Amino acid sequence: MTSADASLPRPRAPWWRETAILAATFVLCLSGGVAHADGTFGPPPAAAYVVAVLTCAVLPLRHRVPLAALAATTLCGMAVAPVDLLLTPLVVAPIAVAAYALAVRDERRAAVAIPLSAALLVSTTPLVETLSWQDVTRLGTVIAVPLVAGVLGWSVQNRRAYLGAVEERARRAEKSRESEARRRVAEERVRIARELHDLVAHQITLANAQAMVAAQMFDVRPEQTRTSLEDVIETTRNALDDLRATVGLLRQSGDAVAPAEPAPGLSRLPTLLESFSRAGLDVSMHQEGTARPLPPGVDLTAYRIIQEALTNVTKHAGSGSARVGLDWNRDRLTITVADDGNDAPPAPDRPPGFGLIGMRERAAAVGGQLSARRRPEGGFLVSTDLPLPAVRSTR
The missing domain is CATH 3.30.565.10 (Histidine kinase-like ATPase, C-terminal domain)
Structure with a gap:
């Protein structure tokens, strides 16, 4: 996605969907405080509530400033270890939501910011904890959470771009079909106008010339006048037949039917x-x-x-x-x-x-x-x- 695409306004999610996302993220983040640093389980401490509230309060900003939202949630996640909370995949749920939003909107920045965020999350843990193999596994899972969220966001962004390209091609194809149809209609109108001109002009000109001959011979050669008038009648009859056949083609619906002659x-x-x-x-x-x-x-x-x-x-x-x-x-x-x-x-x-x-x-x-x-x-x-x-x- 280009920077121009990233700057385009996007439709806001319905309020109930946004509320559901914030509530689910808050519950997940708070549930991460159930596991204590000494390996025991119990009610989340007050610090877990503070971290959950702060990180979830930043999430509504991800629609307008996704990079700033990711940075703020990452800073809150880095404060988990210093306040004696165990850094778990549930605790970093708000960071995953912010990473997903950034990947959907700005692929280039997400490619740098999300791995950096994952690295910063675990950077403070070795300073306050003595790590075991289980801790290393847990931290590896923590790193994977925002990375997986970024990959999902990138996949959604690519699918949206693909669907947008398909719709754009469909619109262009529809426009080209309409243009082609208008061009064919214009060509057909010109062709019909040319046929009508050739048919009517020819027959009427002949009838006019034959009538002039009849007028000139009326007093001198009555028999030739009769012949000329019969020619006028035949010519005008042919003109009417040709005109009727051409107009009949215009009145037909669907594909044109070939004339009988x-x-x-x-x-x-x-x-x-x-x-x-x-x-x-x-x-x-x-x-x-x-x-x-x-x-x-x-x-x-x-x-x-x-x-x-x-x-x-x-x-x-x-x-x-x-x-x-x-x-x-x-x-x-x-x-x-x-x-x-x-x-x-x-x-x-x-x-x-x-x-x-x-x-x-x-x-x-x-x-x-x-x-x-x-x-x-x-x-x-x-x-x-x-x-x-x-x-x-x-x-």
Whole structure:
């Protein structure tokens, strides 16, 4: 135990426990006066009462100044032999109590003070007594009493320190679990927000573009207007289904249940491009390299990035065409989405969107990188590098 730990306030024992300890110690100390120096037994003399009262009166101080309490009880014990009392293990019971209290509170001082106290107890006995072998045995027992009490106090102190360390580790583990839970909740909220943004923004943008096409063709081509309105109905129905499914996941308790439909990937890219074509955006696609299956996370990320990039083209670009490129390399997939339009600045009363932020977060989540910049010849370019699993060589 360090000096800082020793200085910390400790809870006081209940009054009845303290009273019981003092009473038991007084009885033991007084019982030591039953054995007289001449080898006979009888009622304790008046000196035994004086020694018992003085040593026990010092014991309440052991909670605040244990070293001083041990010193005072040791001095009282040293006065036993000069007043013709026999120094026995019972007489030094108050010294054992003080030694225990010191060992519990200050291990370093106890390691020096308790052996010194035991040595001082028997130092005055040879000056007033002629020692026999029985006396040597008795004095050896007297020395052992405070030493054993110190060892017991040291054991209790170590056990308290161990239990305190266990409780502290438990508290830290609980805090770390709470922090981990909060971190996972925050990550899940960001993921759900990103999914909702991609789903709703994509579908609503398509519905808006299809409605604009229907409005433009209303007087000129009624049949095409009907087709555009049917596309609007289908798009909004899909948006409601996707929104309902996502909100359903949020309302579930316990572990999340996997959706009935698999997560979208590049296999659904033709359907995605067709939906933009129906909305009036002419999308062309070209691939380089050999396509191969992607991990689910990378596959979903690639799909969502293309979806969001084309949604931004539909919303902001003043062009009716876009180009999607897939470049399959050995260790990465490069995705490019480019248009030739001029991005209109956002309205003053409309806050900026989170499309580019969400795409960057998706790419970073799977170890990729995303860049978005204006092209010198006009338009906007979104370029993404996603890592691919290593290709195993076959013989």
